[in-house]
Amino acid sequence: MRKDKEVADKSQYLSAIESQLQRSLRPVSPRPDFISDLRKQLVNQLQMLPSVSRFGRSSVIWLGFVLILLILGGFLLTLRSAILLISIAALFQQSQHQTSAGQDKG
Amino acid sequence: MEFDDEAALTNAAQGDIEAFGVLYERYVGRIYNYIFYRTGNTADAEDLTARVFYRAMRHIGSYHDRGLPLSAWLYRIAHNVLANWHRDNSRSKEVPLDETVTGKADGQHPEFELVQTEEREQLLSIIRCLPPDRQQLLILKFVEHFSNYEIGQIMGRTEGAIKSLYHRTLLSLRDEYGVVLASDTEMDIDEKG
Numbered sequence A: 001m002r003k004d005k006e007v008a009d010k011s012q013y014l015s016a017i018e019s020q021l022q023r024s025l026r027p028v029s030p031r032p033d034f035i036s037d038l039r040k041q042l043v044n045q046l047q048m049l050p051s052v053s054r055f056g057r058s059s060v061i062w063l064g065f066v067l068i069l070l071i072l073g074g075f076l077l078t079l080r081s082a083i084l085l086i087s088i089a090a091l092f093q094q095s096q097h098q099t100s101a102g103q104d105k106g
Numbered sequence B: 001m002e003f004d005d006e007a008a009l010t011n012a013a014q015g016d017i018e019a020f021g022v023l024y025e026r027y028v029g030r031i032y033n034y035i036f037y038r039t040g041n042t043a044d045a046e047d048l049t050a051r052v053f054y055r056a057m058r059h060i061g062s063y064h065d066r067g068l069p070l071s072a073w074l075y076r077i078a079h080n081v082l083a084n085w086h087r088d089n090s091r092s093k094e095v096p097l098d099e100t101v102t103g104k105a106d107g108q109h110p111e112f113e114l115v116q117t118e119e120r121e122q123l124l125s126i127i128r129c130l131p132p133d134r135q136q137l138l139i140l141k142f143v144e145h146f147s148n149y150e151i152g153q154i155m156g157r158t159e160g161a162i163k164s165l166y167h168r169t170l171l172s173l174r175d176e177y178g179v180v181l182a183s184d185t186e187m188d189i190d191e192k193g
Helices: A002-024 A032-048 A057-105 B005-013 B017-039 B042-058 B060-066 B070-092 B110-114 B118-129 B132-143 B148-155 B159-192
Strands: none
Touching: A002 B118, A002 B132, A002 B159, A032 B017, A032 B042, B005 B017, B005 B060, B005 B070, B017 B042, B017 B070, B017 B132, B042 B060, B042 B070, B070 B132, B070 B148, B118 B132, B118 B159, B132 B148, B132 B159, B148 B159
8 A cells, every 4th residue: 555655656756747848848049140140051062072072972983983992903913914924034045954954965 | 853762762872962962961860869869979970971971872773682671771770880989988088968958058959958857867868877788779769760670670689679778778877867857756756646
């Protein structure tokens, strides 16, 4: 019985706090001058924004990805060509050694 | 022309000034209210509201990746801007809410001048002493009239977690600040009882 009364008192107290919050926390209105000035500034800024935002971030990310792939491909191609050149040079040198060794024997 | 948030945002991200204006008009008052109750004065509320919209404008292209309603996204930006402001302010100075919001200092709202009671002064200074997440919850619920689900989206929590946080906030208002509130609430209970 006493417990029920305590629970009822508690919930009454909480709803009293709620109604006090409702009375005290009410929306306020910003100054109309502030709203219109900020709007003008934002519109000006929006007009000056670089075209990046107009393409969208995903387009920029894709473009970056393709560029990185191209650079990586170019680097690998250069590396492969360098290895090929070194191999050819080594083969050429080896064949020259073999020729000179054969001449020495002869 | 009528835009829903999604359409307005898509157009605004492509540089459509009219669409951006629609979004701005739709949310500037709400964001201002939210910030005003967290800062306690109009000058800072205006400054921080402007920062929120500048930041939103710069990142408007990345909005879709976040999977949040636009309102939640804007409130999160506002929350971050406020967190930075509180951090910077705590290093320099503190403006007591009861001197600003309740109309003792310059730059107050006429609404506060009209209905300026001791109850409100006490309650606002008490709310200001609560942890930031509880302040945020009370403002979103009572000033902005958001549902628990919407508050959950803004605060990155589940609806159940918001309900629980709300209940704990009321209890802490009762337990920790009960003495201050007692005289007013007893009156309410008498009226209801």
